[in-house]
Amino acid sequence: MKLHVARAGFFTTVQDLGRAGYRASGVSVGGALDPHAMRVANLLVGNNEASAGLELTLGSARLQCDDDRVIAWAGGSFDVQVGGHPVAGGRPALLRKGEELIATAPPDGARAWLVFSGGFDVPVVLGSRSTDFRSNFGGFEGRALRDGDLLNLGKSFPGTGRIAARLLKSHIASWGASNEWSNTRSSHGFLRFIRGAASSQFSHAALSRESFQVTAESDRMGVRLEGAKLMRTEITDLISEAVVPGTIQVPPDGHPILLLGDCQTIGGYPKIAHVISVDLPAAAQLRPGDAVRFAEVTLEQAQQLLLARERDLQRFRIGIRLQTQ
Template sequence: MEMRIIRAGQLTTVQDLGRCGLRAAGVPLSGAMDPFALRIANALVGNSELAAALEFTLVGPEIEFTAEARVALTGVECDGFAAWKPVVVPAGARVNLSRCVRGCHGYLAIAGGVEVPLVLRSRSTYLRGGFGGWQGRALRDGDVLPIGAAAAIEGTALAGVTGWRIDPRILPAYSAKATVRTLPGAQGEEFGGALFEREFTVAPQSDRMGLRLLGPKLERSNTADLLSMAAAPGTIQVPPDGQPLALMADAQTIGGYPQVAHVISVDLPVLAQLRPGDTVRFAPVTLAEAHRLAQAREHAVAMLREGLAEKLGAHPQP
C-alpha cells in the first residue's frame, strides 16, 4: 500500500523514536518531538512502538490512501478528524488534517508503518543532517510513500472501531500554560532559584532543535568560561542573553552554554506541545520522584496496550 501527499502541511516529516545509542558519535537522537504521542498512535493501530509515522507542526497534511488504511492521530486536535482513537479510512479516501486547534506537533500513524529505509538503525528524519526519513527532508506535495504490511485485525473489531477512544487520564498534562518538572543542571546552583520564580513564553524562533523561551533574564553568578559538556533533549541551557533554551529532539550532542536544569522525561511531551506564545513554568523534583513518575507512565502505557489487545482482537506488536 502507498499514501500520496496531496498537501504536505507544515514541516511534515517521517519520524520514529530516534537513533538511540549514537550520541557519543555525534549523532543526535532526532525522532518524535513528543515520543509519548507517537507511541500511543502506533499502539492504537497495532504497530510496534518502533514503527515510523508522520509528524507535522501546527498545520497537518492532506493524504490519499491507495487501499483501506487503519490510522490514528495523536498529539494535536484537528478540525473534522477524531484524535486519540483508531480510524478506518476507505481506499481512495483522503485524510485532511490542515487545521490544528490544539497542540503543536501532531502524529499520524498508519497500520504497517511508513516503510522508508533505515539509516543508522532508524527511519527518523534529521533535517539538519539531510538524512533519514523520506530523502532526508520534509515532505512535499506529490510525494508517494510506501506503507508496510499491517497486522491482521478481526473484522468485528474494525466494525466498532469508531465508537471509542482512550481514557484522557493517561495523557500528559498538555496545556497552553504548562508546568514542567526538572532536575538540577550542572550549573543550576549558579542561577539560584530564578528559573522557578518566573514564567516564560515560547518564542516563534523555536524549532525541533530547541524551544527558545522569553522572560526575565537569567543571570549566572559565576562568569568563568566553561568546557563543552554533553547535552540531550530536555537540557535547559542559558545563552549569554540570559533567555533559556530548552533542547528538544534534534538537539546537538555537546554544548558550551551553562546548563541550569534538565526536564524530566515524562514532561518532555508537555514541552513539545507548546505553541509560540504559550507559557511555561518550571518546578524542581527529586531524582527519586522522576523515576517514580517514569515508572508510573510505563505502567499506564503497558495497561493501555493490553486493553487495546482486547479491543482490536489482536495483540499490538511490542
C-alpha cells in the same frame, strides 16, 4: 501500497522512536518529539510501537491511501477527519481506499503524531526511519513532506487484521485511549525540572520564579524562551559536555533554551536544569507566543512519574490485546 500527499501541511516529517546509540558520533537521537504519543498511536492500529509514522506540525494536511488502512493519532488537539467524519485522538479508524484524511492544527498546541497500519517503508538509516532534517538524511529523502509526495506504506502487522475487522461497520472505534491520556498538553501549567550541574551559578530559584515566552526561533532542536534574563552570579570556565533532550541551557544573553529531540550532542552553555522526561511531550506542544513556567521536582519524583507512565502504558497494551482477541 502508497500514501498520497495532497497537501503536506506546514512541517510534516516521517518519524519513529529515534536513533539510539549514535550520540558518541555526533548524531542526534531525533525521532518523534513525543515518543509516548507515537507508541500509543501505533498500538491502536496493531503496529510495532517503533513503527514510523508522521509528525504533523501546525498547518493542515490532506492525505489519501491507495488501499484500506487503519489509522490513529495522538498528541495535540488536532481536528482530524476521515471521509468527512471526525476522528478523536486515541481512537483507531478505518481509512478506505481513496478516502481523504484531513488533519488541521488547533489554535493551542503544535504537533500530533499520525500512524497508518504497516507504518512507512522508507530506508533505515543508522537504525531508524526518522527524518534528520538538519543533516538531510532518514525519513522521506531526508526532508519534510511536500505536496504531491508518494510514500511507500509497509505491510500490516498481524494484529491489524483483527482491528480492521471490528471497524468494517463503524469505521471509527468506540474504544481506545482517553483524550486526557493521549493529548499531551500540560495539564498542570508547568514544565517540571530537576536541577542541572550549573544551577549554583544562578540565583536561587531563578528558573522557577519567572515566566517566559516562546519565541518564533523555536524548532525541533529547541524551544527558545524570552522574558526575564537568567544571569550567572558565579562566572567559571565551562567545558563543553553532553546535552540531551530536556536540557535547559542559558547562553550569555540570559534567555534560556530548552533542548528538544533534534538537539546537538555537545553544548558549551551552562546547564541550569533538565525538564523531566514525562513533561517533554508538553514541551513539544509549545508554539510561538505561549507562556511557560517551570517547577522544580526531585530526581526521585521524576523517576516515579516516569515509572508510573510506563505502568500505564503496559496496562494499555494489555487492554488493546483484550479488545482485539
